[in-house]
Amino acid sequence: MNYILFFIVLFIAELAYFQLANHFNIIDKPNERSSHTRITLRGGGVIFYIGVLLYFTLEGFQYPWFFVGLTLISLISFADDIRPQSKKLRLSIHFTAMALMFYQWSLYSERWYFTLIALVACTGILNVFNFMDGINGITGVYSSVIIGALWYINTFQAPFVDNDFIYAVLLALVVFNFFNFRTKAKCFAGDVGAISIAFIILFLLGLLVIKTKNLSYIILLAVYGIDSVFTIVHRLILKENISQPHRKHAYQIMANELKIPHVIVSLIYGCLQVLITVGFILCKTYSYWYFGVIILILSISYFIFMKKYYYLHKISQTSINKLENNSFRNH
Numbered sequence: 001m002n003y004i005l006f007f008i009v010l011f012i013a014e015l016a017y018f019q020l021a022n023h024f025n026i027i028d029k030p031n032e033r034s035s036h037t038r039i040t041l042r043g044g045g046v047i048f049y050i051g052v053l054l055y056f057t058l059e060g061f062q063y064p065w066f067f068v069g070l071t072l073i074s075l076i077s078f079a080d081d082i083r084p085q086s087k088k089l090r091l092s093i094h095f096t097a098m099a100l101m102f103y104q105w106s107l108y109s110e111r112w113y114f115t116l117i118a119l120v121a122c123t124g125i126l127n128v129f130n131f132m133d134g135i136n137g138i139t140g141v142y143s144s145v146i147i148g149a150l151w152y153i154n155t156f157q158a159p160f161v162d163n164d165f166i167y168a169v170l171l172a173l174v175v176f177n178f179f180n181f182r183t184k185a186k187c188f189a190g191d192v193g194a195i196s197i198a199f200i201i202l203f204l205l206g207l208l209v210i211k212t213k214n215l216s217y218i219i220l221l222a223v224y225g226i227d228s229v230f231t232i233v234h235r236l237i238l239k240e241n242i243s244q245p246h247r248k249h250a251y252q253i254m255a256n257e258l259k260i261p262h263v264i265v266s267l268i269y270g271c272l273q274v275l276i277t278v279g280f281i282l283c284k285t286y287s288y289w290y291f292g293v294i295i296l297i298l299s300i301s302y303f304i305f306m307k308k309y310y311y312l313h314k315i316s317q318t319s320i321n322k323l324e325n326n327s328f329r330n331h
Contacts, residue, residue: 003167006054010175014047018187026082028188040185043081044176045139045193048200049074051172055165062162066203069100073199078192097199098122105206122202125221128228129198130191135255137181137266139189143197144173145270146220149277150204153217157281160211161204169200181263216287219280219294223273226298227251234306248313250305257312 021027021041028042049070056067076093079085098119102108107115133139151166176193179186189197201221208217218225227250235242247256251269254260260268276294283290 003171006168007171007175009054010047010051010172011178013050014044014175014179014187017044017046021187024082026190028190041187043078043190043192044179044187045189045196046074046078047172047176048169048193048196051168052165052200055168059162059164062165063104063203065100065104069097069104070196070199070203072100073097074192074196077190077195081190081192094123094126095119101199101203101206104203105210107206107210118206122206125202126195126198128221128224129201130194131228131231132224132249132251133189133194134249134252135265136183136185136262137177138251138262138269139194139197140173140177140180141266141270142224142273143201144170144177145273145277146201147173147204149220149281150201150208152281153208157284158208158212160207166204169197173197181266183261183263214287216280216291219287219291220273220277222276222294222298223269226295226302230299230302230306247317250302253305253309253313257309257316 018041021043026042028040052067052070056062056064061067072093076085076090080090101122102115102118107118129139132142147166147169150161151163151170154160154163154166176187176189180189205217205220209215231249232242235246235248240246247253251265254265254268255262279294280287280290
């Protein structure tokens with residue numbers, strides 16, 4: 001591929017989408033539970049799908065089953081960004097897309113329970129990326145770290161995919177970060193961005209794990225994973241509906257209660273994952289031991305952080321509930 005031309009086309013495509021979003025009013029309005037305060041265009045993450053579409057077209061239609069799955073999951077996610085879709089419809093299309101991706105992996109030639117485990121894991125990871133897309137830059141920065149790590153592994157350690165595919169995704173991330181990784185974001189990823197980049201990362205990680213037979217590569221998702229899993233557990237303990245919007249993630253407390261700028265919080269998450277990934281590459285011989293130690297350290301760090309700062313969230317939550325109650329009475 002001509003990477004400069006590829007980048008220019010993606011940049012123009014993103015600008016064209018902004019015109020479309022403005023025309024059809026595809027926007028994200030802040031509310032009491034949001035971490036942003038400005039009306040912002042939604043769905044800028046559609047550029048991830050466009051990047052893969054260009055690669056698929058230019059490079060001989062490689063990975064066709066994955067591409068069909070990505071198309072389905074991006075379409076339903078974009079439709080959900082415009083107008084909420086039924087959970088049953090979204091879930092059925094997600095499962096169909098994952099089934100196509102599993103076929104591309106040749107997973108069905110393995111034992112049947114591998115498919116079941118992969119289905120549960122992939123569903124969880126898709127939702128993790130969607131839950132974590134709440135502040136400027138976090139989806140783009142964190143995804144760039146993962147894709148960059150996969151490029152290094154693919155180039156220098158264990159080739160598992162066409163490198164041009166990784167370059168296409170990286171260039172799409174650069175374009176998206178240009179408009180999103182800033183104090184006043186031009187656009188948000190939206191469901192189409194968060195879900196599609198998660199699906200792309202899952203596809204690459206799956207290829208790598210199947211090629212190497214090494215499950216410890218999921219450490220590339222360690223920071224997101226710990227924050228998401230323990231936040232869900234916390235909310236279950238509090239008997240909350242985990243499908244409802246909230247502000248209990250560690251990154252949300254950092255941004256909302258501690259008033260750390262969004263871009264700094266995103267950099268913290270990205271840099272932490274970089275350090276973990278570099279350590280993993282250096283300790284490859286002891287990958288499972290390293291994985292266990294890192295998960296333990298992150299878990300302890302999460303509990304310490306929440307014990308120290310969660311009370312701030314409870315105070316702000318009380319204020320939010322009062323505002324919502326007053327708004328309901330006035331209405």
